[in-house]
Amino acid sequence: MPRSGAEARRRLQQAALELYRERGFDKTTTAEIAARAGVNERTFFRHFPDKREVLFDGEADLRAELTQAVADAPAGLQPLEVLLRSFRRAGRLLEANRPLSEPRLEIIAATPALRERELAKHASLIDAVAEALQHRGVPNRLAVLAARTGWAAFHQATGAWIEDPSQSLDTHLRLAFDDLHALSATARSATEG
Template sequence: MPRSGAEARRRLRQAALELYRERGFDQTTAAQIAARAGVNERTFFRHFPDKREVLFDGEADLRATLQRAVAEAPEGLEPFEVLLHAFRESARNLENNRAFAEPRWKIIAATPALRERELAKHAWLTDAVAEALRQRGLGDGLADLTARTGWAAYQHAVQAWIDDPAQRLAVCLQRAFDDLRALITAVPSGLARTES
C-alpha cells in the first residue's frame, strides 16, 4: 500500500496506463485500476474524478507553467517567440516523463472518448495561453489567433517527438515553429498575384 498521496497517484497513473494498453480504455474500470495499484477504489476517486482524468493528470500544472512562462518571457520577443519560449519550458516535464507520455498519447489517439476530452483540455490550455498573451499587451483577436496557431505547432512537435524517439522535444519544437514562420512568410506560387 502506498504511504503518500503522491505515490498513490503515481501508482494509479501507471496502473491505468498498463490496463488501458492491455485491455483498452472502455474495458477497464476504476476498480481494476485501483486493484492493480494496490489501493482501494475510494482512494482512486480521492485522486481522480473518473478514469479519463488519470491520463490528463498534470493539466493544471501545465496551464500554470505555460502562463508563467509567457509572462516571464523576455521583453521584445515577437508573439510566436514568446510561445516558443513557453512551450520549451513546459516541454522539459514532458521529456522527463516520456515513459508515460508516449503510451498515453497512443491510448488517447485510439479512443474517441479520450480524444474528445483532450480537445476540451487543449481548448482550456489555449485559452490560458491567449489570456497570458493579452496580459503582455497583445490585442484580443491576435492573442487568440497566436495561441491557437502556436498550440497547433506545439501539438505537431509533440507528435513528431513521439514518432521519433531519437529526437529531443526542444528540437521538434524549434523545427515546428521554424516551419510555421516559413509557412507564414511564403507566398505559394499558385496563389501569387500576377501583374497585368
C-alpha cells in the same frame, strides 16, 4: 501499499495505463485500476475524479507553466517568439513524463470519447495562453490566433518527438516553429506578388 500520496498517484497512473492497453479504456473499471495499484477504490477517487482524468493528469501544471512562461518572457518579443520560449519551457514537463506520454497518446488515439476530452482540454489551454498573451498587451485577435497557431506547432512537435525520440522535444519544437515562420513568409510572398 504506497506510502505517500505522490507514490499512490503514480501507481494508479501506471496501473490505469497497463489496464487500458490490455483491456481497452471502456472495459477497465476504477476498482480494477485501484486493485492493480495496491490501493482501494476510495484512494483512486481521492486522486482522480474519474478514470478519464488519469490520462489528463498534469494539465494544471502545464497550464501554470505555460502562462507563467508567457508572463516571464522578455519584453519586446513577438507573440510567436514568446510562445516558442514558453512551449520549450513547458516541454520539460512532458520530457520528464515521457514513460507515461507514449502509452497515454496511444490510448487516447484509440478511444473516441478520450479524443473529444483531449480536444476540450486543448481548447482550454489555448484560451489560457491567449489570455496570458493579452496580459502582455497583445491585441485579442492576434493573441487568439497566435495561441491557436502556436498550440498547433506544439502539438505537431510533441507528436514528432513521440515518433522520433532520437531528437529532443526542444529540437522538434524549434523545427515546428521554424516551419511555421517559413509558411508565414511564403504566404506573405504570395500576397505581395
